[in-house]
Amino acid sequence: MKHISVFGLGYVGTVTAACLARAGHTVVGVDINPAKVAMLESGRAPVLEPGLDEIVAKSCKAGRLRATTDPIAAVNSSEISFLCVGTPSLQNGSLDLSIVERSCQEIGLALRLKVQFHIVVLRSTVLPGTIKSVVIPTIEAASGKQAGTDFAVCANPEFTREGSAVADFLNPEIIVLGAEDPSHLGSLCELYQELPGQVFETSLEVAEMVKYVSNAFHALKVSFANEIGSLCTQLQIDSRAVTRIFVSDTRLNISPAYLTPGFAFGGSCLPKDLRALCYRAKQKDIDLPLLRSILPSNQAHLERAVEAVLATRCKKIAVLGLSFKAGTDDLRESPSVQLIKRLLGEGCQIQIWDRDVSLGRLVGSNRQFIEEEIPHIGMLLSTDLLNVIKTAEVVVVGTKAVDQSTLLAALRPEQVIIDLRSSLSDSSGPHATARQQISGQEAAGTVAGLAYSPA
């Protein structure tokens, strides 16, 4: 059993402290608010959560849970400190880290006097990079000690919901543990070993980011459901019946499908159907900003790919993949076609390879589409993958249909690869340093400043 201090006796801190005490650990809660400390000391929870009062009362009675306003004493009497203080929004939307910084200073001052190795666990929600740029330097400055040698800082974001926080803590779906050095996660793993849920050991930044991604997605789901509900109401359609059927598809709808960062969507259905739905909403005078923003978002993603190619300042471009996805020769609203059109307009010389598209097989709407969109497609399309790659300075990979080992074998070190899918970026190889990915926030954010130096 471990000795633990928990900084911040709010919703997260009190639940964390109480549930760890329930599991048999000795826990001291720390808060600057003497009223909260006094409440916990008297065996009552300072926040309202179903089931919390009972756990607090029992744990206090058993001598495993107490509270103090003295951070130095709390750190000295514990081997792990959980940081659960608030991280509110400032007026401009940025995160106010002043409370986190103050707690880190206090922990640092306490560590100045402490001989034993100490683990600090950040449970507050902070933007990726905060632990390395704020938490660790603040503790180091206040303690005069070094992270990794005298103490370690881990990330353990909180996924509980207010109103069912105790039940969520005791029955988690996932437990996310981040550290710079995985060996620092041993004590944390022990703390959670009795709980169900999948444990993910990862980097500090991934752990910090997962929390934001989860909350953004939850907010997105609520707004999506509400916009669909509003549209259904206007159209006098039973939104609950629609939703019930919609969520029953756990292969494409409520599933990991379409949630891997990659290239823009296209094809003959998604853009067309979104446009029609938004038009119908407009006819009904309902503003649905979320649904309305999807096509512009998709276009912005495509533009990031264009900018990434142009940033190389190279003119000879190979584009692997022409149809809107692997396994089809459907070119209608293919994002690769749009990408090529934009690059041709910028004076690039393009060669295209697509396993599934061959001019001879093109009939009907596909042929018409090519004739209208990029009439000189025949001159650009090739069936010879190796030759297309050989003559290019930049290889844009936009299809999963290309065999990765063939691709890696064909690439020369001086060639730049822009991977519009996600899978290739996970691999390593002689060209890994030249490889860039356009998918995902992180990669997309780096596009403007990409260093396209050859490997």
Ligand SMILES: NC(=O)c1ccc[n+]([C@@H]2O[C@H](COP(=O)([O-])OP(=O)(O)OC[C@H]3O[C@@H](n4cnc5c(N)ncnc54)[C@H](O)[C@@H]3O)[C@@H](O)[C@H]2O)c1
């Ligand atoms: N509320 C939730 O359900 C929830 C869920 C997941 C994540 N989070 C995140 O967890 C963090 C805490 O959220 P919360 O809702 O528990 O906050 P809260 O405001 O309820 O509690 C924060 C507590 O920290 C105390 N505090 C302030 N300065 C302190 C200091 N120097 N030392 C010790 N204690 C100090 C405050 O007095 C307060 O009691 C935030 O980053 C939040 O975004 C909250």
